[in-house]
Amino acid sequence: MAPSPLLALPGMGDELVRVEAALRASVLTGDPHLTELASHLIEAGGKRLRPALAVAIGACIQGVPVSDEIILGGVSVELVQVGSLYHDDVMDEAETRRGVESVNFRFGNLRAILSGDYLLAKASEIAAGLGTEVAGLLAQTIGHLCEGQVRELQTVFDVERTEPAYLGSIAGKTASLFAAACRIGGIVGGLDRPAIEAATVFGDRFGMAFQIVDDILDVVATEEELGKPSGHDMAEGIYTLPVLRALHVGDDAAAELRELLGRPLTETAEIERARKLVKAGPGVEQAVTLARRYGDEAVTALDGLPRSAASEHLAAAAAGLIDSIPR
Ligand code: GRG
Numbered sequence: 001m002a003p004s005p006l007l008a009l010p011g012m013g014d015e016l017v018r019v020e021a022a023l024r025a026s027v028l029t030g031d032p033h034l035t036e037l038a039s040h041l042i043e044a045g046g047k048r049l050r051p052a053l054a055v056a057i058g059a060c061i062q063g064v065p066v067s068d069e070i071i072l073g074g075v076s077v078e079l080v081q082v083g084s085l086y087h088d089d090v091m092d093e094a095e096t097r098r099g100v101e102s103v104n105f106r107f108g109n110l111r112a113i114l115s116g117d118y119l120l121a122k123a124s125e126i127a128a129g130l131g132t133e134v135a136g137l138l139a140q141t142i143g144h145l146c147e148g149q150v151r152e153l154q155t156v157f158d159v160e161r162t163e164p165a166y167l168g169s170i171a172g173k174t175a176s177l178f179a180a181a182c183r184i185g186g187i188v189g190g191l192d193r194p195a196i197e198a199a200t201v202f203g204d205r206f207g208m209a210f211q212i213v214d215d216i217l218d219v220v221a222t223e224e225e226l227g228k229p230s231g232h233d234m235a236e237g238i239y240t241l242p243v244l245r246a247l248h249v250g251d252d253a254a255a256e257l258r259e260l261l262g263r264p265l266t267e268t269a270e271i272e273r274a275r276k277l278v279k280a281g282p283g284v285e286q287a288v289t290l291a292r293r294y295g296d297e298a299v300t301a302l303d304g305l306p307r308s309a310a311s312e313h314l315a316a317a318a319a320g321l322i323d324s325i326p327r
Contacts, residue, residue, distance in 0.1 A: 005316035006052050009309060011064030015071070019051045022075045026122050037107060037115035038122075041082050044098035050077045050181040053206070057185030057199045059310035066189065072126050073184040076138055079123035081177060084145050086116030091149075092236070099227060127184075134184055141180040148172020157237035159247055159262050166241055170211040171204070178207030191305070198304025202314065205298035209321045212291040215240035216325055219278050225326060231275045235265040241290065246283030253277050288322055295321050 006012065027038035051074025058070035088094070089102040090112050096102055104112035120142060127138040151169040155161040182203030186196035217226060218233045219242050233240055239247070239261065247254055247261075257277045265271045278284065298318035302311050 004047070004049060004052070005320050006049070006056055006313050007047075009056060009059070009064075009313040011059075012052060012055065012313075015055045015059075015064055015066060016048055016052065018065075018068075018071045019048060019055070019074050019078070022071055023051075023078055026075055026079060026126060027119070029118075034115065034118065037103060037111055038118050040100075040103050040106070040115075041085060041098055044100040046078075046082070046098050048074075048078060049210075050081055050177060051075065053178060053181040053203060053314075054185035054188075056310045056314050057182045057191070057202075057305070058189030060199075060305045060308045060314075061189050061191055061195075063308070063310075069130055069188045070185055073130055073134065073188045074181065076123045076126040076130070076134075077177060077181040077184060079119045079126070080138065080142060080145070080180075083116045083119035083123065084177075086112050086119065088149070090116075096228065130184070130188055133187055137180055137183060137187075141176050144172045144176035146172075148174070148176065152238060155239070157262055157264075159239065159258055161239050161244060163241070163244055166239075166244060167208070170208060170215075174211040174214075175204045175207030178210065179203035182206075195305050198301050201301040202298050202305070202318070205294045205301060206318050206321075209291045209294035209298065209318065212241055212287055212294065213321050213325060216242055216284055216287050216291070219243070219275055220284060221326055229271075231265075231271040234261065234274050234278075235271050237261075237264065240287075242283040242287040243278055244283070245286045246278040246281040249281050249283075251281075253281055288325065291322050295319055 023042055024039065027035060027042060029035045029038065054070060054074035054077060055066055058066040085097055086103050089097055090104045090109050094102045095105045103115060123138060124135065128135040148169045148171065151165065151172060155165050179200050182199040183196060186199035191199065215233065218231065218240065221230060223229050234243060247257055257274060260270060260274050265274060295318045299315045302315055305311050
């Protein structure tokens with residue numbers, strides 16, 4: 001995705017340098033091999049969007065630089081993100097992640113699972129240092145990620161997957177971590193209770209829009225734009241919003257798509273045909289409309305936060321999500 005306007009918040013660059021230092025320090029262990037495993041994807045990069053959200057919410061009241069506790073809150077959330085990617089790549093048998101070899105591909109499944117667990121343990125330890133509310137919230141969020149992922153597994157290759165099933169899955173697997181990042185920024189930053197609730201709603205709606213845009217990109221973007229093969233979700237049986245909408249049009253294209261899906265797509269020609277059918281129908285545009293609606297709801301939630309440069313950038317980030325879709 002294109003760089004978020006969030007990262008252009010004055011001072012955000014310096015805040016993310018602090019996040020980076022604390023993130024790397026959090027995975028230094030007494031065992032060089034475990035350190036290598038736990039650092040692998042952290043060193044590979046990533047957008048650090050979730051820590052940036054925690055920082056920006058905290059900055060709504062503190063300005064920048066934010067407190068060390070907010071930086072650590074962002075680190076705990078990013079460690080959950082990275083740990084979940086380790087596990088996701090094992091499940092997907094992925095070979096690459098963040099532009100480098102995935103941990104499972106480089107070191108094997110056993111090490112990927114164990115080091116993913118280690119990252120979750122480190123996240124929990126840091127969260128516990130920030131207080132029982134943050135510790136409880138992070139634990140609950142890890143549960144939500146698992147619930148979302150299990151919901152996805154239950155409908156794999158199911159052309160009858162319903163929209164509520166899809167939305168429930170992405171609420172757990174993606175939006176819950178965005179919401180937690182914002183809520184932690186609010187709690188640790190010292191926002192009042194109504195503002196903490198507003199920040200949480202912002203994160204949830206932002207996360208929903210983010211995942212829908214990600215799912216649209218899987219259909220419409222090229223391999224060069226994505227940095228990974230297009231149509232991967234469809235090929236693997238994960239039918240996302242644009243696909244579900246395309247399946248329900250009731251015309252010849254929908255019938256052909258239905259015929260094509262429901263099983264793994266292994267041939268490039270089949271994947272390209274399925275992408276073409278979805279792109280030709282109204283599914284993509286309808287998914288953009290829903291992503292825009294979630295983005296608008298995120299912007300509205302910001303009314304409950306102190307108005308600041310940070311809240312302006314949060315609004316621009318939410319409103320700008322759909323701009324990353326190539327037209
Ligand atoms: C044990 C915590 C835990 C989870 C197990 C595997 C799983 C259940 C959940 C993961 C679900 C998942 C992979 C959701 C997708 C989230 C997502 C949109 C990832 C990509 O986020 P970006 O684009 O990536 O922000 P970077 O690399 O920039 O961080």
